[in-house]
Amino acid sequence: MTRSIAKTILIGAASLIIAALLGGCGNGSKEGVGGTGDAASRVYVAPGTHDEFYAFMSGGFTGQVGVYGLPSGRLLRQVPVFSQNAENGYGYSEETKNMFMTSFGFVPWDDAHHPQLSQTDGVPDGRWLFINGNNTPRVARLDLETFETTEIIELPHSGGNHASPFLTPNTEYVLAGTRFSVPIPQQDVAINTYKDNFKGTLSFIKVDSATGSMSLSFQILVPGFNYDLSHAGKGPSYGWAFFSTYNTEQANTLLEVNASRNDKDYMAAVNWKLAEKYVADGKAKAIPASYRHNYLDDARIAQSEVIKTVKVLDPRECPGMIYYIPTPKSPHGADVDPTGEYIVGGGKLATVIPVHSFSKMLKAIENKEFDGEVDGIPVLKYESVLAGEVQNPGLGPLHTEFDGKGYAYTSMFISSEIVKWKLGTWEVVDRVPTYYSIGHLMIPGGDSKAPFGKYVIALNKITKDRYLPTGPELTHSAQLYDITGDKMQLLLDFPTIGEPHYAQALPADLVKPNSVRYFPIAENKNPHAITAENQARVERDGRLVRVYMSTIRTHFAPDNIEGIRVGDSVLFHVTNLEQDWDVPHGFAVMGANNAELLVMPGETRTLAWKPQSAGVFPFYCTDFCSALHQEMQGYIRVSK
Amino acid sequence: MEPVAGMTLRNSYQRATPDHGVARDTQPRTADSMSRTSRIIVLIAALLLSLTYYLPLWEISLEAPQYPEGLGLEIWINQMQGQNPGDLNKINNLNHYIGMKTIHPESIKELSIMPWIMRGLMLCGIIVAWIGKRRLLLVWLVLFVVMAVAGLVDFYLWGYDYGHNLDMENAIIKVPGMTYQPPLIGSKQLLNFTAYSWPGPAGWVAVGVFMISALIYYLERRPPMQPSREVPRVH
Numbered sequence: 001m002t003r004s005i006a007k008t009i010l011i012g013a014a015s016l017i018i019a020a021l022l023g024g025c026g027n028g029s030k031e032g033v034g035g036t037g038d039a040a041s042r043v044y045v046a047p048g049t050h051d052e053f054y055a056f057m058s059g060g061f062t063g064q065v066g067v068y069g070l071p072s073g074r075l076l077r078q079v080p081v082f083s084q085n086a087e088n089g090y091g092y093s094e095e096t097k098n099m100f101m102t103s104f105g106f107v108p109w110d111d112a113h114h115p116q117l118s119q120t121d122g123v124p125d126g127r128w129l130f131i132n133g134n135n136t137p138r139v140a141r142l143d144l145e146t147f148e149t150t151e152i153i154e155l156p157h158s159g160g161n162h163a164s165p166f167l168t169p170n171t172e173y174v175l176a177g178t179r180f181s182v183p184i185p186q187q188d189v190a191i192n193t194y195k196d197n198f199k200g201t202l203s204f205i206k207v208d209s210a211t212g213s214m215s216l217s218f219q220i221l222v223p224g225f226n227y228d229l230s231h232a233g234k235g236p237s238y239g240w241a242f243f244s245t246y247n248t249e250q251a252n253t254l255l256e257v258n259a260s261r262n263d264k265d266y267m268a269a270v271n272w273k274l275a276e277k278y279v280a281d282g283k284a285k286a287i288p289a290s291y292r293h294n295y296l297d298d299a300r301i302a303q304s305e306v307i308k309t310v311k312v313l314d315p316r317e318c319p320g321m322i323y324y325i326p327t328p329k330s331p332h333g334a335d336v337d338p339t340g341e342y343i344v345g346g347g348k349l350a351t352v353i354p355v356h357s358f359s360k361m362l363k364a365i366e367n368k369e370f371d372g373e374v375d376g377i378p379v380l381k382y383e384s385v386l387a388g389e390v391q392n393p394g395l396g397p398l399h400t401e402f403d404g405k406g407y408a409y410t411s412m413f414i415s416s417e418i419v420k421w422k423l424g425t426w427e428v429v430d431r432v433p434t435y436y437s438i439g440h441l442m443i444p445g446g447d448s449k450a451p452f453g454k455y456v457i458a459l460n461k462i463t464k465d466r467y468l469p470t471g472p473e474l475t476h477s478a479q480l481y482d483i484t485g486d487k488m489q490l491l492l493d494f495p496t497i498g499e500p501h502y503a504q505a506l507p508a509d510l511v512k513p514n515s516v517r518y519f520p521i522a523e524n525k526n527p528h529a530i531t532a533e534n535q536a537r538v539e540r541d542g543r544l545v546r547v548y549m550s551t552i553r554t555h556f557a558p559d560n561i562e563g564i565r566v567g568d569s570v571l572f573h574v575t576n577l578e579q580d581w582d583v584p585h586g587f588a589v590m591g592a593n594n595a596e597l598l599v600m601p602g603e604t605r606t607l608a609w610k611p612q613s614a615g616v617f618p619f620y621c622t623d624f625c626s627a628l629h630q631e632m633q634g635y636i637r638v639s640k
Numbered sequence: 641m642e643p644v645a646g647m648t649l650r651n652s653y654q655r656a657t658p659d660h661g662v663a664r665d666t667q668p669r670t671a672d673s674m675s676r677t678s679r680i681i682v683l684i685a686a687l688l689l690s691l692t693y694y695l696p697l698w699e700i701s702l703e704a705p706q707y708p709e710g711l712g713l714e715i716w717i718n719q720m721q722g723q724n725p726g727d728l729n730k731i732n733n734l735n736h737y738i739g740m741k742t743i744h745p746e747s748i749k750e751l752s753i754m755p756w757i758m759r760g761l762m763l764c765g766i767i768v769a770w771i772g773k774r775r776l777l778l779v780w781l782v783l784f785v786v787m788a789v790a791g792l793v794d795f796y797l798w799g800y801d802y803g804h805n806l807d808m809e810n811a812i813i814k815v816p817g818m819t820y821q822p823p824l825i826g827s828k829q830l831l832n833f834t835a836y837s838w839p840g841p842a843g844w845v846a847v848g849v850f851m852i853s854a855l856i857y858y859l860e861r862r863p864p865m866q867p868s869r870e871v872p873r874v875h
Contacts, residue, residue, distance in 0.1 A: 518726065520725070578733070
């Protein structure tokens with residue numbers, strides 16, 4: 001009897017131990033996928049190893065793009081796009097200065113907001129990155145083989161290129177909506193005639209599928225609202241694009257108040273496939289315009305072309321091309337979920353997150369469930385299109401991305417948090433604070449058909465006490481959260497360049513294998529290139545002196561230049577003859593009023609120089625290149 | 641036929657291909673003629689030498705911390721090139737620090753001679769297979785060794801010249817007593833580089849061809865003065 005009790009106790013104890021062990025295992029594995037594990041080890045990328053993702057973050061007012069590794073948050077590179085860069089001569093060298101030409105002349109700065117990775121079948125393909133210049137309306141394309149800006153196209157009839165550059169699923173078009181409506185064509189009118197004279201445009205920039213080359217295909221003339229953000233449809237909604245609007249009040253002063261009166265503004269739904277057809281059918285009117293198209297040619301020299309006309313579609317003559325979906329309230333984000341069925345509006349003053357249904361929209365159009373029209377554009381009934389509303393999400397919903405597992409993540413500017421909610425049930429399942437005042441957020445591939453998931457990044461507007469202070473101007477901050485578990489978990493804060501508005505990320509393997517190491521010297525088509533040191537020379541043509549210069553470890557040729565006179569214009573055509581990985585040479589002349597040059601291996605870059613007084617002036621290499629880098633120098637003698 | 645105690649390797653070799661391998665039924669064999677199988681193998685081996693036109697014969701690799709992507713030279717039968725595009729350029733550039741001559745593959749005359757030697761060697765191999773005499777196979781093997789040794793000696797002398805005849809007047813880095821001859825075979829430390837010198841894929845093919853042919857020569861041996869003891873199989 002006692003023995004059987006003892007046996008029972010033993011068995012009981014054993015089962016408890018087993019249960020504890022099993023339970024322990026369960027907890028353990030949960031920690032590994034986003035529970036309460038060690039955050040540091042999950043963002044640690046050991047020395048000499050690579051990050052899993054490339055992240056591209058807009059540099060905002062720097063006009064640059066910051067390239068980061070995730071999950072480490074390490075800054076890998078700043079790519080100058082809309083800003084002159086004295087560090088390497090981008091925008092200063094003779095080969096690159098045309099990149100900044102606009103219809104306003106040379107504009108060497110801009111405000112870059114929204115990077116977009118080129119897509120194939122709705123998924124990032126790692127070929128190009130597009131980004132908007134908000135101020136002087138432009139779209140740039142970066143080549144992800146070289147990580148340099150290879151093309152910039154200006155947009156006419158735009159007052160601020162904010163709803164841009166969003167891509168259709170096969171990078172057929174770059175979409176670009178104007179933030180500011182303006183008189184089209186421009187004219188001298190009273191500002192308070194806004195309602196009568198101001199118009200907006202939605203631009204469709206065609207992208208060559210082989211080369212990436214952009215051309216402005218057509219514009220749609222739309223009512224004078226502010227067009228804020230956009231996303232193209234995909235899957236069932238392929239062929240459509242959605243643009244959020246605010247200031248449907250059409251206020252021209254104190255917008256803070258006057259553009260916040262309407263209970264609902266609109267989401268514009270554009271059938272771009274139909275628009276394409278209208279253009280093909282000759283419905284578009286060619287109207288005068290003046291804008292620039294700048295691109296690096298085969299010789300890697302920036303060319304700038306002036307284009308004088310653009311095709312414009314008027315919705316009044318193109319039935320079925322565009323509809324307005326009422327959306328509360330001054331919406332920012334216009335975000336399409338991975339299935340292509342749901343369109344999420346981020347009404348920054350709204351108390352709910354409205355989600356529109358694409359299939360209901362088609363039905364409402366078919367049944368003509370309209371609520372009036374604006375300038376020939378039918379306004380759909382809100383309830384007819386609505387899929388659902390996320391109730392009590394927080395304050396100030398701005399922008400939504402998706403994890404591909406049925407959840408959406410919305411940034412809340414005012415309540416400074418990320419809210420995770422479920423598509424279909426519209427219930428909030430988790431929320432985490434951000435530090436502070438999140439603007440956009442980003443999940444790798446989070447606006448694509450097949451998100452890569454894993455992390456969400458908060459792109460914050462205010463930093464305050466998060467880092468060591470640096471006077472009144474502080475770094476902007478990104479925050480990395482793990483989203484593999486049920487609960488989001490903050491892993492890392494990291495500083496960013498400029499102000500990151502939006503960002504994009506993709507697996508490193510889509511980009512890494514294509515990265516160029518150097519330019520083959522035999523393929524250098526620059527007319528002023530030299531392919532061997534024995535071609536180095538100085539040529540005079542009147543007051544213009546061309547120095548054909550080579551660099552190779554560790555000397556310039558020629559390195560003693562005489563015969564230059566005050567009043568000459570000197571062009572240094574510097575060719576880097578190196579054919580080795582990571583051996584750029586610099587070129588810096590004393591007192592140069594423009595910039596220095598960094599010349600990549602196999603490349604030719606040209607610096608213009610005006611000698612101001614007689615004397616002998618040194619030049620040297622600014623990029624440490626070898627053990628004898630300090631010996632890499634020369635002299636230019638300038639005579640009266 | 642009952643297994644015979646002390647059966648030779650030759651017997652088992654012949655037994656392995658009883659029907660078409662050994663020409664015992666069709667033609668009388670002298671002591672010096674090789675089996676059809678052996679001749680076919682020698683023929684294939686000789687033809688395999690043509691791979692030396694598609695793969696590097698020899699490889700010199702240089703390892704240093706700054707070259708994680710690798711750096712090296714490939715010696716082909718008719719060309720010399722970098723292991724990666726641009727390597728030759730990089731090596732020439734590095735060599736200028738120590739006063740070494742630049743390497744110009746187009747001026748290395750061996751690269752225009754070697755293809756002819758290889759063609760000759762292949763042709764001889766085909767003739768050996770055609771005639772099928774074991775003694776000719778020996779001649780071919782000897783020729784093979786002579787050519788290989790000549791090649792290695794030439795390679796050594798080439799390396800010696802590059803490594804020792806330095807332009808000390810213009811050398812940037814001068815280390816007293818230091819020479820930069822790459823190893824003939826194996827590895828060697830040359831300042832910050834570890835140099836490795838080994839046969840390339842085509843080199844190993846040549847070694848393999850030689851080994852197979854030598855094995856055939858060995859297997860085809862037969863004791864002199866001893867007539868064939870083979871008896872027709874009883875069905």
